[in-house]
Amino acid sequence: EAQVTQNPRYLITVTGKKLTVTCSQNMNHEYMSWYRQDPGLGLRQIYYSMNVEVTDKGDVPEGYKVSRKEKRNFPLILESPSPNQTSLYFCASSPGQGDTYVSNQPQHFGDGTRLSIL
Amino acid sequence: AQKVTQAQTEISVVEKEDVTLDCVYETRDTTYYLFWYKQPPSGELVFLIRRNSFDEQNEISGRYSWNFQKSTSSFNFTITASQVVDSAVYFCALSDRHLIYNQGGKLIFGQGTELSVKP
Numbered sequence: 158e159a160q161v162t163q164n165p166r167y168l169i170t171v172t173g174k175k176l177t178v179t180c181s182q183n184m185n186h187e188y189m190s191w192y193r194q195d196p197g198l199g200l201r202q203i204y205y206s207m208n209v210e211v212t213d214k215g216d217v218p219e220g221y222k223v224s225r226k227e228k229r230n231f232p233l234i235l236e237s238p239s240p241n242q243t244s245l246y247f248c249a250s251s252p253g254q255g256d257t258y259v260s261n262q263p264q265h266f267g268d269g270t271r272l273s274i275l
Numbered sequence: 276a277q278k279v280t281q282a283q284t285e286i287s288v289v290e291k292e293d294v295t296l297d298c299v300y301e302t303r304d305t306t307y308y309l310f311w312y313k314q315p316p317s318g319e320l321v322f323l324i325r326r327n328s329f330d331e332q333n334e335i336s337g338r339y340s341w342n343f344q345k346s347t348s349s350f351n352f353t354i355t356a357s358q359v360v361d362s363a364v365y366f367c368a369l370s371d372r373h374l375i376y377n378q379g380g381k382l383i384f385g386q387g388t389e390l391s392v393k394p
Contacts, residue, residue: 188379199366199386203356205379215381247320251380264382266312266320 159184163248163267169243170238171275180234180248186265187253193271194245194269195218203246206231207253238274246270277302277358279369281385288357289393296352296388298367307371309343309350310382314364326350357392 161182170176182189190205192215202215206225220242222234231250235242248267279302288294300309311323324334326343334341338355354361368382 158289190379190381192382197386199279200368200382201384202378205381207379213379214308215378245318249382252378264310264322264380266322268319271318 159265161248161250161265163246163268163270165270166268167271169275172239173237175201176235176238176272178235178246178248178272180231180233180267181227181229182231182248182250182265184250184252184265186250187227187228188251188264189225190215190249190264191221191223191231191233192247192249194247200247203233235272238272240274243272243274246272277369277371279367279376279383279384279385281365281367281388283388284386285389287391287393290358291356293353293355294357294390294392296354296365296367296390298350298352298385300348300350300367300369302369302371304371304373307369310366310368310370311341311350311352312366312368314366314387316363320366323352334358354390357390359392359394362390362392 159208164179182210187208192200196199202223203217204215204223207213209228212225217227225231247269249264251264280299307328309326313321331343340353342351364387366387367385370382374381
């Protein structure tokens with residue numbers, strides 16, 4: 158089954174304690190992204206990756222790091238979490254440029270990770 | 276810059292009523308894609324539809340229908356005979372050629388419309 162898998166689904170932690178949210182996709186997609194969702198703001202892109210070893214900042218990258226060492230994985234790292242990073246996080250993947258994108262495939266989203274930073 | 280506006284923050288209806296969720300978008304690109312996602316209380320994002328800018332045909336899927344009007348830059352979503360299970364937050368989103376080729380297929384989301392269907 159085609160899917161994007163995020164872990165953990167829920168996490169409560171404290172300020173300053175490094176954490177990693179993992180994301181894995183099994184569709185051989187080139188593109189992967191992280192979004193955060195906050196009330197009244199919709200979803201905003203944090204970082205994205207257009208291929209292995211290629212990552213770039215989205216709209217709200219401050220306080221986050223990512224890496225893309227292999228095509229299927231795109232972890233989100235919070236080196237020193239702060240309360241303003243309390244949010245619902247989504248990982249997404251899609252096929253990338255060219256005909257495969259035009260072929261009516263939507264972005265596939267993970268089920269979300271609810272982070273609470275105390 | 277690209278933008279999606281969902282002016283209705285919350286809508287409350289009684290079961291069996293029809294309800295329309297509005298979505299207005301902005302992009303300078305002539306090639307773009309519009310999406311609707313549903314987010315039930317459990318939190319996941321459920322893909323409902325994707326429409327490209329060259330296809331202005333309206334679409335119907337069961338009780339759901341979508342009205343795409345390029346002249347008004349709108350992509351509205353109607354639920355006919357609403358049910359309690361339709362209660363969710365609904366997001367409209369946009370991606371265009373620039374976002375696809377330069378920003379990882381980034382989606383620009385509206386703020387979401389929270390639909391509450393009461394029995």
